[in-house]
Amino acid sequence: MEQILKNAIKRGQKSLSEYESKAVVKSAGVAITSEKLARSREEATTFAEEIGYPVALKGCSATLAHKTEAGVVKLNLADAKAVRDAYDEITGRVSEIDGVLVQEMIKGSREFVIGLTRDPQFGPCVMFGIGGIFTEAIKDVSFRIAPLTEEDAEEMIEEIKMKKLLGGFRGSPAVDRSELVRALVGIGELALRHSEIAEIDINPLIIAGNKPVAADALIILAG
Numbered sequence: 001m002e003q004i005l006k007n008a009i010k011r012g013q014k015s016l017s018e019y020e021s022k023a024v025v026k027s028a029g030v031a032i033t034s035e036k037l038a039r040s041r042e043e044a045t046t047f048a049e050e051i052g053y054p055v056a057l058k059g060c061s062a063t064l065a066h067k068t069e070a071g072v073v074k075l076n077l078a079d080a081k082a083v084r085d086a087y088d089e090i091t092g093r094v095s096e097i098d099g100v101l102v103q104e105m106i107k108g109s110r111e112f113v114i115g116l117t118r119d120p121q122f123g124p125c126v127m128f129g130i131g132g133i134f135t136e137a138i139k140d141v142s143f144r145i146a147p148l149t150e151e152d153a154e155e156m157i158e159e160i161k162m163k164k165l166l167g168g169f170r171g172s173p174a175v176d177r178s179e180l181v182r183a184l185v186g187i188g189e190l191a192l193r194h195s196e197i198a199e200i201d202i203n204p205l206i207i208a209g210n211k212p213v214a215a216d217a218l219i220i221l222a223g
Contacts, residue, residue: 014062028187034051058074061097115203172209
C-alpha cells in the first residue's frame with residue numbers, strides 16, 4: 001500500500017485510480033468488490049469467468065475521476081461477448097488508461113458513503129452517511145476528528161437521520177455494524193499515518209446482504 005502512494009507521488013499524480021484507491025482502503029479494513037485489472041480483451045474475459053457473471057467493466061486511470069460521465073462504465077455484463085464488446089468500447093473512448101477493471105456486480109438496495117477530509121484547524125475528519133446518487137441531495141452525514149475509537153464510530157452511525165436503513169429493511173438483514181465500525185476507525189488511522197492523503201471518497205458503500213462493500217473509491221493526494 002505504501003508503494004502505491006510512493007509511486008503515485010513520484011509520477012506526479014493528483015489522485016489514485018479506482019484500483020489503487022481500493023487497494024489502499026482495503027488495507028485500512030474496508031471490504032472491497034472482487035476485481036482484477038485487465039490489459040487485453042482476453043484478460044478481461046478470463047477475469048470475468050474467474051469472478052463470475054454478471055460483471056462490470058470500468059476504464060481505470062488516475063485521471064478518470066468521473067467514469068460514468070466519460071462513458072467508461074458498463075454494468076451487468078452477462079457473457080464473454082458482452083465483456084469483449086464493452087472492453088472495446090471503453091478502450092475506444094479513452095486511450096491513456098492503466099487498463100480495464102473487471103469487477104463483480106454486487107447487489108444491494110442500501111448505499112452509504114465513507115469519506116475523509118482535512119480541516120485546516122482540526123486535521124483529518126472522517127465522515128459517514130447516506131451514499132449513492134443521493135449523497136449531495138440529502139446530506140445526511142456525521143463527522144468525527146481522527147483518530148476514532150470504536151465508540152466514536154458507533155456514535156457516528158447512530159447520528160444519521162436515516163439510520164433505520166441499517167436495521168432489517170424490506171426483507172434484508174441488519175447491517176453488520178462491526179464491519180462499519182472497523183472501516184471508519186481504519187480510515188481515521190490511515191489518515192493519521194499518511195499525510196500525503198488529502199481526501200478519501202468511498203461511494204457507494206453498498207450493503208450486500210449484511211456486509212458493507214466498497215463498490216467505488218477515490219483518493220485525492222495532497223499537492
